[in-house]
Amino acid sequence: MRKLSIKSKVAVAVTTAGLIGIGGGAFAYWTTTGTGSGNAATSAGGQTVVLHATFNAGLTPGESEAVTYTADNGNDTSTVVGALAASVSTSVAQCDPAWFSVTALTSNSTVAGHTTGVSVGSGTLTFKDSAANQDACKGAIITVSVTSN
Numbered sequence: 001m002r003k004l005s006i007k008s009k010v011a012v013a014v015t016t017a018g019l020i021g022i023g024g025g026a027f028a029y030w031t032t033t034g035t036g037s038g039n040a041a042t043s044a045g046g047q048t049v050v051l052h053a054t055f056n057a058g059l060t061p062g063e064s065e066a067v068t069y070t071a072d073n074g075n076d077t078s079t080v081v082g083a084l085a086a087s088v089s090t091s092v093a094q095c096d097p098a099w100f101s102v103t104a105l106t107s108n109s110t111v112a113g114h115t116t117g118v119s120v121g122s123g124t125l126t127f128k129d130s131a132a133n134q135d136a137c138k139g140a141i142i143t144v145s146v147t148s149n
Contacts, residue, residue, distance in 0.1 A: 049071040049073045049074075049079060049148070050074075051070070051146045052071070052146075053067050053069055053144035053145070055067045059125065059142065061099075061128070061129040061134050061137075062127065062129035063126070064124050064125065065124070065125045066124060067104075067125050068119065068122055069084055069086075069146055070116075071111045071118050073112065073114065073118070075113050075114075076113045079111055081108070081121075081148045082149055083106045083148065083149045084104035084121045085104060085147050086102045086104040086144055086147075087144070088101075088102050088125070088143070088145075089142075089145065090137065090140045090141065090143070091141035092136050092137065092140040095140040096136075099134060099137065100126065100127055100128065102123055102125045102126070103123040104121055104122075104123040104146060105123055109121070120148075
């Protein structure tokens with residue numbers, strides 16, 4: 001094998017040092033700053049529930065019956081049933097709805113998603129005793145309609 005001259009030894013040493021410097025991880029980089037954000041819309045809400053009013057049959061003039069209000073929620077998320085408003089209608093035109101009064105006490109109840117029959121309030125249905133003949137209400141179907149705000 002041939003001997004290296006001093007000049008060749010220096011060249012080999014410089015080349016080796018250069019390769020070690022590159023292979024040893026000498027990297028250049030820049031630093032920076034930044035900001036950012038992200039967003040997504042929430043649910044539009046407005047989910048509806050089905051409300052029910054339940055009371056006993058057989059109401060006669062001068063009597064009252066307790067009314068139970070329940071809700072069915074077929075939605076994926078829960079919702080709150082707030083203020084209830086109730087009204088009365090009858091199946092016979094001569095059976096005057098004004099002869100009846102109904103109350104609806106609000107409970108501001110949370111109704112979980114996919115539940116039925118959840119109690120959301122109570123009230124009283126009264127068949128007022130009138131001086132007028134109320135025979136038209138015999139056998140009439142009394143309907144209590146309920147809404148929530």
